[in-house]
Amino acid sequence: MDAVLERANGSELKVIPDDARGDAGAGNTPRVLKPSRAEAEEAVRTLIRWAGDDPTREGLLDTPKRVTKAYQEFFKGYGDDPADILSRTFEEVAGYDDMVVLRGIKVESHCEHHMVPVLGTAHVAYMPNGSVVGISKLARIVEAYAKRLQTQETMTAQIADAIEKYLKPKGVAVVVDATHSCMSCRGVKHSDVYTITRQFRGCFREADQERRFWDMVRG
């Protein structure tokens, strides 16, 4: 259970105990000092002034409200609990005993260094160990970690960790293929660069299974 303490100015001090984070290992879910919406909106006004514009002009008046609302969407993964997402499994699969591969799960994340979009796809596979999980839950796990401030490596490891920890499969494979706006829209300005990260665990470390995984991902 999250403890939420009210501060004198109305903002929330939200303390997430370690054992309630639901994180599987790499865990970058911090204990957060969550500001009030008013404080967050004021921060957006500060950034507008930092950009060189006037937050009181008509076109920008509602922008802080829109941005804080958008942030709730961009970063909703902090409220997700991977243990809960993967808690329901099914054993009645008529002896199905091969890998399950989800190819092309949409990834919409934000880079933790520049807070700009990281967009791409994830391929997630696991080798069942007596039970299977609803396929949508694997996409939900990707979302739970993507909708945070991330590095691609951390996100990839966290997805694999969660599936390994809560499903206990014979193996798990996670590949993320994404473009980073911080490399295309600013800084070095190289567009069309795809960063590929991968985690192969358990039976997917065997060359044979890895090859079968890639065969399925490539269709």
Ligand SMILES: Nc1nc2c(ncn2[C@@H]2O[C@H](COP(=O)(O)OP(=O)(O)OP(=O)(O)O)[C@@H](O)[C@H]2O)c(=O)[nH]1
């Ligand atoms: N490994 C890794 N690096 C990332 C990821 N997202 C962004 N970066 C990199 O994080 C680095 C941050 O480098 P810094 O030198 O601290 O920041 P910077 O001055 O803005 O760097 P430049 O982007 O080179 O202008 C950059 O090289 C980014 O390309 C990621 O998911 N994984």
Ligand SMILES: [Zn+2]
């Ligand atoms: Zn970045």
